[in-house]
């Protein structure tokens with residue numbers, strides 16, 4: 481019997497598994513991953529975790545992470561139902577509710593999570609909510625496997641789609657911004673390498689200042705902004721172009737899509 485299994489071995493399963501192995505919480509031979517096609521070989525190369533094409537091989541585990549696309553969730557969960565005993569299921573599928581999971585799996589030992597890809601570098605953010613069948617031992621396992629790679633918080637189920645729009649999709653927003661600044665610096669004459677390295681370091685450094693509680697975002701922003709200076713010129717331009725509204729609208733679009741997935745709209 482394995483400690484942990486992943487049904488679906490794509491990007492997110494790889495990020496979670498990598499975090500668990502890197503932090504020495506489990507060894508690769510205590511885990512198994514299953515997927516029908518190519519992704520399982522990439523997962524194996526990245527983590528050294530054994531893989532199989534049969535989802536039934538993942539059902540002989542204490543905890544089973546459901547890591548496939550939401551659109552596949554009903555079909556795969558229903559196919560697992562005859563093999564359900566007392567496994568603890570942890571879903572990472574965006575928009576799939578606890579009620580759906582309980583009905584499709586025929587089990588109430590189910591937790592719904594929203595993780596994010598920075599788990600693979602131990603800077604993840606995972607929110608979760610659970611059905612009634614989840615006990616303290618299950619919670620201990622959830623904490624052990626996810627907190628080693630980042631922060632973990634319990635939230636009300638109605639807040640999960642907000643978390644999805646914030647930290648689940650959020651790394652992509654940051655990559656988009658970093659790419660835009662690095663491209664602008666390149667167009668102004670910097671080499672690719674310097675432009676990207678300085679943009680990354682700026683995001684890392686600014687985030688670290690906030691994480692170290694050196695001030696609120698507003699205070700730290702004001703400390704960089706001299707009247708009529710360079711930063712002021714950029715911030716005035718952001719204001720004129722409604723940057724905050726653009727970011728808010730993007731966030732809302734992600735949340736609305738999560739709500740649609742929860743209502744079964746594919």
Ligand SMILES: NC(=O)c1ccc[n+]([C@@H]2O[C@H](COP(=O)([O-])OP(=O)(O)OC[C@H]3O[C@@H](n4cnc5c(N)ncnc54)[C@H](OP(=O)(O)O)[C@@H]3O)[C@@H](O)[C@H]2O)c1
Pocket residue numbers: 487488489490491492493514515516517518519520535547548549550552556572573574594595596597648649
């Ligand atoms: N990516 C993110 O940042 C992120 C963040 C939070 C939550 N999520 C959630 O994580 C889940 C996975 O997303 P992802 O980005 O990791 O997607 P992905 O890279 O496309 O991975 C999906 C995985 O599901 C597998 N799969 C397809 N059919 C299957 C079947 N019948 N049985 C078992 N496995 C099957 C795929 O295998 P093959 O490719 O081999 O066919 C692949 O390994 C989604 O529900 C998403 O909502 C993702």
